[in-house]
Amino acid sequence: MQKRNLILSSLISAAALTGCGGDSSSSSDGGNSFSAYTDPGWSAGSDELVGLTYPEGAANGPLVALKRSDNGDGTFSHSLMLADAASKEFSDSGITLERDYYRDVLAVPVSVTIDGEAIDTLVVATCGYSEAGIADGNEPDPGNSSAQALAAQLPPYATIEFYVPGTDIADSVNIADDAALFSCYSLGGMTVADTADKGGSEYEVDFFVSGQGYEARSFVFEASVIFDYAAEEVTDVSATYDGMSFSITGAMAMDGDLIMSVNYEGDTRLFDIEADDFVLETAGNVFTSATDNGADILDLAHGGNDLFAVSADEGLAGGDFSGEQFVLLSGGDFEHCVDALAVNGSTLWCHDATDEGKLIEFTAPEVPQTPIVAAAARTVSDHSWTQIKAELEGAGAEVEVK
Numbered sequence: 001m002q003k004r005n006l007i008l009s010s011l012i013s014a015a016a017l018t019g020c021g022g023d024s025s026s027s028s029d030g031g032n033s034f035s036a037y038t039d040p041g042w043s044a045g046s047d048e049l050v051g052l053t054y055p056e057g058a059a060n061g062p063l064v065a066l067k068r069s070d071n072g073d074g075t076f077s078h079s080l081m082l083a084d085a086a087s088k089e090f091s092d093s094g095i096t097l098e099r100d101y102y103r104d105v106l107a108v109p110v111s112v113t114i115d116g117e118a119i120d121t122l123v124v125a126t127c128g129y130s131e132a133g134i135a136d137g138n139e140p141d142p143g144n145s146s147a148q149a150l151a152a153q154l155p156p157y158a159t160i161e162f163y164v165p166g167t168d169i170a171d172s173v174n175i176a177d178d179a180a181l182f183s184c185y186s187l188g189g190m191t192v193a194d195t196a197d198k199g200g201s202e203y204e205v206d207f208f209v210s211g212q213g214y215e216a217r218s219f220v221f222e223a224s225v226i227f228d229y230a231a232e233e234v235t236d237v238s239a240t241y242d243g244m245s246f247s248i249t250g251a252m253a254m255d256g257d258l259i260m261s262v263n264y265e266g267d268t269r270l271f272d273i274e275a276d277d278f279v280l281e282t283a284g285n286v287f288t289s290a291t292d293n294g295a296d297i298l299d300l301a302h303g304g305n306d307l308f309a310v311s312a313d314e315g316l317a318g319g320d321f322s323g324e325q326f327v328l329l330s331g332g333d334f335e336h337c338v339d340a341l342a343v344n345g346s347t348l349w350c351h352d353a354t355d356e357g358k359l360i361e362f363t364a365p366e367v368p369q370t371p372i373v374a375a376a377a378r379t380v381s382d383h384s385w386t387q388i389k390a391e392l393e394g395a396g397a398e399v400e401v402k
Contacts, residue, residue, distance in 0.1 A: 037063055037083050037349065039090040042357025046070045049351045050078075051105035052299070052340035052359075055122050056190065058109040060085050063342060063349065063359070066105040066126060078102045080124065082165060093165045099128030101183070103135055104299075106190035106207055112167060121166045125190060125207065128172075129158035133183025133212050134247050135298065158184055158211060160223065162234070173237040175209070175221055184211040185218075186299070189253030201230035208258055209239075210251040218244040220251055220260060220273065242273060252300045254307065261297035261309060268294040268326050270307075270319065280319055286326040287313040295326075301341040303348045303364035310337045314353045316365075323370030333360045 039047075051066030065081045078097040081090040107122045132138035157174035158181040164170075175181045190207035205225045213219045219241045226236040248271075250261040257274040270280035284291040297309045297317075307319035309326065316334040317326045329335075337350035337360060346364045 033086065034088040036352075036361065037088045037090065037359035039065070039067065039081065039357040041090075041092075042067075043069065044356045046072075047357070049339045050103055051126065052342045052349065052351070053105050053107050054342045054344040054349070055107035055109045058122075058344075061107075061109055061122070061344075063090075064105055064107045064122070064124060065090055065340075066102055068102065076100065080105070080126070080163070080165075093124075093163075095124075095163050095165065095170070097126070097128065097161075099159065100130045101132060101136060102126050102128050103133070103184040104187040106187045108190055108192045108205075110164070110192065112164060114167060119166055121164055123192060123205065124163045124165060125187060125205070126161055126163075127158055127184035127187060127209060127211070128161055129181075129183045129211075130156045131183060133185065135185045135249055135296070136183075156182075158182055160209060160225070160237075162205070162225070162227070169232060171227070171234045173225060173234055175223065175237075175239045180213050181209070181211045181219065181221070182213060184209060185248050186210045186250040186252070188251050188300070189258070202226050202228045202235065208251050208253060210248045210260060213243075218246065218248045220244065220248065220258065222258075244271075246271075249296045250298060250300045250309070252302065254302045259300070259307075261300060263294040263296050266291075266293055268297065268317075270326070279321065280324055280326050282326040285313070286317045286328055287311050287315040298339055299341040301343040301348060303343040304346040304366075306364060306367040308341060308343075308348065308364070308367075310339060310341050310350055312338060314338055316350070318365070318367030320367060320369055322372055325370075327368065329365055329367065332362055332365060334362045334365065336360060 046069055048068045049065060050068045053064050055061045062082045062084045067079045067081060069077050071077055080093045080095045080097060082093050083090040105124060105126045107124045110121060110123050112119050112121055157176045159172040159174045161172040162170065188208045190205065192203050192205050194203045205227065207223055208220060209223055210220045221239040221241045223239040225234055228235045246262045246264040248260045248262055252259060257272055260271045262269050262271055266284065268282045268286045269278045272279045285293060285295040287295050295311045297311050299310050301308050309317040314336055316329045316337045318329050320327045334350065336353045338353040339351040342349045347361065348364055349359045349361050352358045352360045
């Protein structure tokens with residue numbers, strides 16, 4: 001990592017974008033802009049969107065996308081792409097991603113001063129690994145991630161990688177203590193805290209990462225990384241974890257709690273780690289109505305007042321917390337959502353299944369909640385009781401008044 005003098009500080013608080021109506025068409029304006037966020041280099045059938053995020057806390061920030069491309073020889077390459085709000089055109093960030101697989105991406109805005117020049121940019125985090133995981137369509141192989149494999153460090157540990165686009169700043173850490181991480185499912189809840197106001201030169205990045213560890217077990221880590229921007233290096237990384245008996249496919253923070261989507265016992269479910277319980281359960285696949293297996297939810301987002309989810313199948317699911325189930329939403333372009341979600345306030349974006357390489361932008365719809373019917377206490381008037389008593393006696397019943 002090239003050494004430079006840096007000053008990083010968190011940018012101003014978020015200014016929520018106003019959602020648009022969900023126009024998924026794309027048209028170039030002199031090659032300078034598109035009507036929808038578009039990757040002009042997308043190759044249908046070869047490319048896959050495996051990560052999408054809006055930098056939390058940014059004011060009119062760029063969208064960040066992670067694209068996987070099939071090289072045609074059994075290998076894959078990955079591109080970390082940025083698209084500003086003016087052009088809506090995704091372009092390669094120039095950052096080299098060297099691992100065989102990557103999954104999910106997070107970003108937070110920072111301001112960087114390099115050689116006296118201030119630029120507004122991002123800290124971007126993603127997860128790289130060497131063997132396909134559950135989120136990539138691979139079934140876990142306990143024999144390939146056993147204690148013996150762990151001791152031999154095979155497969156290699158997954159790495160959490162950090163980049164600052166527009167600079168040479170890059171670093172990576174692996175989570176190998178106690179519960180090694182071999183492949184990733186999801187990142188979520190990334191925040192940054194600067195110590196400059198206390199005279200320090202470090203900032204702390206906190207986030208969640210879920211993935212597959214030894215013996216094919218699923219783990220969720222609360223990871224914390226300390227980055228010294230005067231020395232331009234990661235000085236500390238720590239992670240606490242919870243082992244799960246079910247396969248997690250997505251995780252995020254919502255209202256301070258960590259929630260995880262799981263395909264469990266043939267159902268589509270949402271697990272709240274704080275409550276230690278399933279809070280949503282839908283029989284079968286909520287996106288396809290198939291009853292033989294649950295859905296592998298690839299991304300979760302909390303937009304407006306509601307929770308949303310997408311998978312590899314078309315559709316947008318929402319959380320009906322009153323009815324304790326996922327529901328499939330209808331009535332908008334979001335019916336064609338697949339792969340990934342990004343959110344800024346009440347504005348959401350997803351990949352368009354009907355026009356690959358483009359994003360659907362929409363305002364968060366309202367997720368219908370099952371009405372909660374309260375049983376009202378009712379009293380029977382003397383007149384009503386007299387009438388009921390007479391009808392019963394007329395039918396031959398003996399009625400005793402107490």
